[in-house]
Amino acid sequence: MVKVVEAPEGFEGQGFFATSLDKVIGMARANSLWPLPFATSCCGIEFMATMGANYDLARFGSERMSFSPRQADLLIVAGTISKKLGPVLKQVYDQMAEPKWVLSVGACASSGGIFDTYSVLQGIDHVIPVDVYVPGCPPRPEQIIEGVLKIQHLAKTESLRRRDSDEYRKMLETYNIETTK
């Protein structure tokens, strides 16, 4: 059975349907997220299971993994990020086009996890802004799916002007990320 996303709130009549643009765009964005998997360790294996037939993230519209950051909407960081990998991760984030979201999967990506050591980045939020954190070491696929659903919720309810706001620009500047305009 094919399940179709419910239409947003609006006025419906014979041959027409009216709603606000941001609701339609939010709905479209949320249900067609193209994730870029940045998987470095065991969390990446759990993410592979999430994409596999048993858990099937494709059910939620994330059918297509984008291995180029240029076409990706959602950066899924799954695994330990060493300090030397930090600039690479930041570059990948830079290369993604707006709007973009970041999902930090697992203890290592979120806080450094058990790797409390000089060579490991103590959480990717030292380098890039994170939208949703998924706890666990590693998290189960259900948890990763919940994380993606939370990202969908953010995408669905986000104001269309948010990424043009001063607040957003200032937030990016705290990460030394260049902003246009």
Add this chain to the structure above:
Amino acid sequence: MSTSSFIDKTIEGLNSKGFILEYVVDQYNEYNVFISANNALETIKYLNADLGYGFLVDLTGSHYPEKEGSEYQVVIHLQNLVENSRIRIKSNLSKDNLEFPSLTSVFSSSNWMERETFDFFGIQFTGHPDLRRILNVDDMDYHPMRKEYALEDATRADKNDTFFGR
């Protein structure tokens, strides 16, 4: 057995050149030969050219902060593939003079191993073509395997003394 007789021949040869400060045979019947950093390059050249130790298995360092005057150590593992003979060369360095001759003129493979040893212990390999960090981030300002530095990362915010004994 040819293996044990060849290592005896090696020790004899090194002794005749006066390279050996002392040597220890450990519980695994492996030979640990201590040499001076001053003639380390000649020693390795001699082992390579005359005694057939043509394979640099490993080159690394270690730190013994309690041993005054010989706090650092360069450890070199060599193998003679024909005679199936292994030897471990060690050289003590004082923390005031961390210079050790680069072996890149003998073994090209020592290039990255020396960079790694420099990266983690700060041992200066004189004559190395490109002695800079290899594994850690370029802007790191210390040598992390030295015992005076904590293993833990200082930027970690979610741990405190009460729970983790920092």
